Amino acid sequence: MEMFEGYEPGKFYDEMFAAPGQVRDYCGPLFNRFNGLTERDFLARKATCELYFLRQGITFNVYHDNQGTERIFPFDPVPRVIPAHEWELLEAGLSQRLMALNLFLHDIYHEQHILKDGIIPRHYIENAKHYRPEFRGINVPKDIYIHICGSDLVRGHDGTYYVLEDNGRCPSGASYLLENRNALKRAFPGLFDTLGVRSVDSYPRDLLDMLHYISPRPSDDPVCVLLTPGCHNSAYFEHCYLAREMGIEIVEGRDLVVVDNIVYMRTTTGLVRVDVIYRRIDDDFLDPTVFRKDSVLGVPGLMNAYRAGNVALANAVGTGVADDKVIYYFVPRIIQYYLGQDPILPNVPTYLASEEDDKKYILEHLPELVVKAANESGGYGMLMGPSASKAEIEKFRELIIADPRNYIAQPVVSLSRSPTWCDGTMEGRHIDLRPYIIYGRDIKIVPGGLTRVALTKDSLVVNSSQGGGSKDTWVLRH
Amino acid sequence: MLSRVANTLYWMVRYVERADNLARLIDVNRHLLLDFESLDSERLSAFWKPIVLSTGDEELFGTLYETAGSAEVIHFLTDDKRNPNSIVSSIFQARESARTVRDQLSDELWEELNSLYLSLSGGDMKAMAESDPGKLYASIRRAALTFHGIASSTTTRNEAWEFMDLGRYLERADKTTRFLDIANYLPAGIDGGETGAPGVLHWSAILRSCGAMGAFRAEYQGEITPENVVRFLVFSRDFPRSVRFCMNRVDQSLHRISGSPRGTFSCEAEREAGRLFSELSYGSAGDAFEVGLHTFLDQLQGRFNKIGSEIFETYVLMPERVQSRPTETFTPISAALAWQMEQEQQQQ
Numbered sequence: 001m002e003m004f005e006g007y008e009p010g011k012f013y014d015e016m017f018a019a020p021g022q023v024r025d026y027c028g029p030l031f032n033r034f035n036g037l038t039e040r041d042f043l044a045r046k047a048t049c050e051l052y053f054l055r056q057g058i059t060f061n062v063y064h065d066n067q068g069t070e071r072i073f074p075f076d077p078v079p080r081v082i083p084a085h086e087w088e089l090l091e092a093g094l095s096q097r098l099m100a101l102n103l104f105l106h107d108i109y110h111e112q113h114i115l116k117d118g119i120i121p122r123h124y125i126e127n128a129k130h131y132r133p134e135f136r137g138i139n140v141p142k143d144i145y146i147h148i149c150g151s152d153l154v155r156g157h158d159g160t161y162y163v164l165e166d167n168g169r170c171p172s173g174a175s176y177l178l179e180n181r182n183a184l185k186r187a188f189p190g191l192f193d194t195l196g197v198r199s200v201d202s203y204p205r206d207l208l209d210m211l212h213y214i215s216p217r218p219s220d221d222p223v224c225v226l227l228t229p230g231c232h233n234s235a236y237f238e239h240c241y242l243a244r245e246m247g248i249e250i251v252e253g254r255d256l257v258v259v260d261n262i263v264y265m266r267t268t269t270g271l272v273r274v275d276v277i278y279r280r281i282d283d284d285f286l287d288p289t290v291f292r293k294d295s296v297l298g299v300p301g302l303m304n305a306y307r308a309g310n311v312a313l314a315n316a317v318g319t320g321v322a323d324d325k326v327i328y329y330f331v332p333r334i335i336q337y338y339l340g341q342d343p344i345l346p347n348v349p350t351y352l353a354s355e356e357d358d359k360k361y362i363l364e365h366l367p368e369l370v371v372k373a374a375n376e377s378g379g380y381g382m383l384m385g386p387s388a389s390k391a392e393i394e395k396f397r398e399l400i401i402a403d404p405r406n407y408i409a410q411p412v413v414s415l416s417r418s419p420t421w422c423d424g425t426m427e428g429r430h431i432d433l434r435p436y437i438i439y440g441r442d443i444k445i446v447p448g449g450l451t452r453v454a455l456t457k458d459s460l461v462v463n464s465s466q467g468g469g470s471k472d473t474w475v476l477r478h
Numbered sequence: 479m480l481s482r483v484a485n486t487l488y489w490m491v492r493y494v495e496r497a498d499n500l501a502r503l504i505d506v507n508r509h510l511l512l513d514f515e516s517l518d519s520e521r522l523s524a525f526w527k528p529i530v531l532s533t534g535d536e537e538l539f540g541t542l543y544e545t546a547g548s549a550e551v552i553h554f555l556t557d558d559k560r561n562p563n564s565i566v567s568s569i570f571q572a573r574e575s576a577r578t579v580r581d582q583l584s585d586e587l588w589e590e591l592n593s594l595y596l597s598l599s600g601g602d603m604k605a606m607a608e609s610d611p612g613k614l615y616a617s618i619r620r621a622a623l624t625f626h627g628i629a630s631s632t633t634t635r636n637e638a639w640e641f642m643d644l645g646r647y648l649e650r651a652d653k654t655t656r657f658l659d660i661a662n663y664l665p666a667g668i669d670g671g672e673t674g675a676p677g678v679l680h681w682s683a684i685l686r687s688c689g690a691m692g693a694f695r696a697e698y699q700g701e702i703t704p705e706n707v708v709r710f711l712v713f714s715r716d717f718p719r720s721v722r723f724c725m726n727r728v729d730q731s732l733h734r735i736s737g738s739p740r741g742t743f744s745c746e747a748e749r750e751a752g753r754l755f756s757e758l759s760y761g762s763a764g765d766a767f768e769v770g771l772h773t774f775l776d777q778l779q780g781r782f783n784k785i786g787s788e789i790f791e792t793y794v795l796m797p798e799r800v801q802s803r804p805t806e807t808f809t810p811i812s813a814a815l816a817w818q819m820e821q822e823q824q825q826q
Contacts, residue, residue: 054596055589055592055593055596056588056589056592057577057580057588057592070596070599134808231574231577231578236577237580240577240580240581241580241581243581244580244581244582249479249480249483249581250581251480252482254482254798255480255481255482257800257801257802258802258803259800259802259803260803264800265480266480266481266482266797266798266800267479267480267481267797268479268480268481268484268637268735268793268797270797271797271800287808289807289808290808299802300802301802301803303808304808307808
């Protein structure tokens with residue numbers, strides 16, 4: 001039996017099949033390679049991938065202690081393919097969006113023209129959970145706020161790409177993008193040479209170039225570090241991985257000390273000055289003397305050093321205001337306002353519960369809508385109307401009425417599907433895409449991304465915390 | 479390099495070395511038992527108890543087990559996770575350390591240690607411990623050797639390497655003295671030794687635990703006397719598990735880290751290591767037996783500990799004592815900005 005025999009694309013946009021039995025032309029070579037495999041061969045290669053992740057230690061601990069067995073994050077070996085013309089569109093759209101978001105953040109933390117011109121009502125900014133008024137008037141190196149952006153993209157029925165959300169704080173997952181490729185190369189060594197898949201190897205180099213670029217101290221060799229919450233953080237593997245790929249130190253808060261507004265790290269030979277911090281800690285935990293007093297992860301005095309311009313942070317403090325799902329609603333207007341352009345990549349239609357008309361619509365249509373809390377991520381604080389119970393819907397109704405500023409609603413996007421190995425057959429499963437956009441000297445997007453897949457049949461939730469897996473993402477040269 | 483990282487690398491290697499030594503010790507003693515005919519439980523206990531004593535964890539053992547038979551001691555030292563110094567615990571801690579400083583390690587080095595960890599955390603290990611313990615200990619020794627081999631062929635000879643070496647040689651020196659000390663805990667005549675002294679079988683077991691049998695024979699043509707064994711395992715200039723050899727390497731690494739020439743010192747760790755190394759260089763087995771072997775070994779262990787804690791003091795604690803010194807407290811919002819914001823609010 002052939003691998004894709006009987007595959008049913010269903011009523012969704014399928015990434016490999018235009019119709020039952022009809023493979024999209026740019027997926028032809030990939031289809032041929034996979035379709036010819038025996039199940040036994042396929043499973044052996046899948047096992048090779050899994051062993052690779054296990055040996056690399058890309059795992060999570062099931063019981064959170066030494067007794068527990070280590071599990072890998074589910075990985076599906078069938079890649080997701082993006083043809084060159086689609087990637088061009090994504091690149092243009094994502095660059096445009098990031099450029100506009102940076103201008104927006106600069107404005108919000110300086111003159112606030114966009115509020116004065118009435119494009120965004122002032123209260124939305126000032127009530128945004130991650131807005132940091134104490135940083136107004138502070139200049140950040142090179143005026144860049146979001147250095148690394150991980151916008152989540154989904155595709156609708158007709159294959160249109162939509163931006164689902166912007167992650168401008170500390171987007172994670174880039175190491176999975178790189179390691180998924182490494183695993184697949186091991187399992188299918190002959191696969192890549194003839195298919196014209198673009199390499200993703202440049203990511204760590206691009207990241208390091210950006211960090212060097214934003215160094216506030218003129219020097220040929222700025223000291224860059226990656227600040228991690230520590231080895232018990234679930235993303236610690238990624239922190240280590242990126243630090244090692246870039247050849248920079250990975251530090252914890254306790255390794256750093258601020259003396260006279262200069263940041264140093266504690267080394268065996270004394271204190272060494274730090275110029276740039278790629279921080280993988282949220283704003284709230286960066287400096288216990290400014291933000292959360294109980295934080296033991298941060299560095300006392302770091303914010304003073306930052307405000308004094310003696311150290312650069314990537315991403316900047318206060319970018320979370322652009323992640324707010326209410327501000328998301330305004331991004332098309334933000335692009336129009338700062339760049340005078342129409343957005344290349346559309347938003348998913350969004351209703352704001354804080355606007356009376358929208359609220360009325362939301363409350364009347366809850367069973368059809370997806371409701372999201374404005375500042376949650378990871379699939380938390382969310383109502384999937386069509387699959388929710390009556391009780392859940394009523395719970396959200398109360399939540400929305402009690403705190404309308406904190407909720408938005410969107411129609412359900414029926415995410416595209418990709419053929420995925422599911423217990424013995426290939427079946428369609430819903431996917432999204434998180435590309436990684438780096439903003440330094442210029443904007444660079446590694447040709448690929450993290451494709452997350454909802455492994456549960458019919459599920460639209462791709463988050464790894466909720467049963468999601470991932471795939472390698474192929475951007476084709478032609 | 480970061481102080482925390484130096485410390486973690488040091489402990490990572492110490493734990494691997496510890497697991498390796500324990501695997502040798504247990505395996506050799508299991509074999510030794512085969513040379514005796516039917517020991518009753520009391521004599522069996524007299525045989526195993528010294529092994530536990532030599533690791534220094536006898537108190538913990540006493541609280542966990544009622545008797546000191548083969549099964550109990552072997553379990554305690556091999557895969558009892560309640561014992562922080564068992565083989566399995568040591569490998570788990572080494573791997574956890576490695577995970578923390580993964581960015582410092584070569585891919586191959588990490589993979590080797592992680593594979594060992596994975597093999598010890600699965601169900602296979604328990605099965606092997608029961609069905610073929612010899613194979614289990616052999617695989618642990620082999621993995622530890624592979625680990626050191628990969629480390630030495632893929633690690634840049636920089637500070638990281640020197641801290642790893644410090645961990646290895648301090649642990650090894652300590653374990654060699656502890657193996658020798660087993661002789662002092664043995665009861666009279668257990669293996670036919672006259673007048674209470676441990677016999678040839680035990681001294682050769684100690685040599686084998688150190689992997690030193692072949693090298694010893696080459697040097698002393700098979701004459702296994704306490705003096706020769708001590709001469710070899712403590713004072714040998716060239717055997718890589720002798721205390722003197724280890725101290726030479728410790729002294730060398732310390733000076734490479736600080737940059738000060740050997741024969742001088744720039745911190746207490748160097749002073750203590752240099753002094754001990756020269757005593758061993760100019761000393762002899764006679765010194766050991768003069769003060770009594772047990773006392774002699776005990777003093778050595780005390781000095782290893784001192785070197786270890788001085789290394790920690792100099793390279794980890796001192797940098798940690800630098801406190802942050804903010805010149806001003808963080809003002810949330812400047813007065814001018816507060817005024818501006820108020821104006822903006824009014825305009826709404």
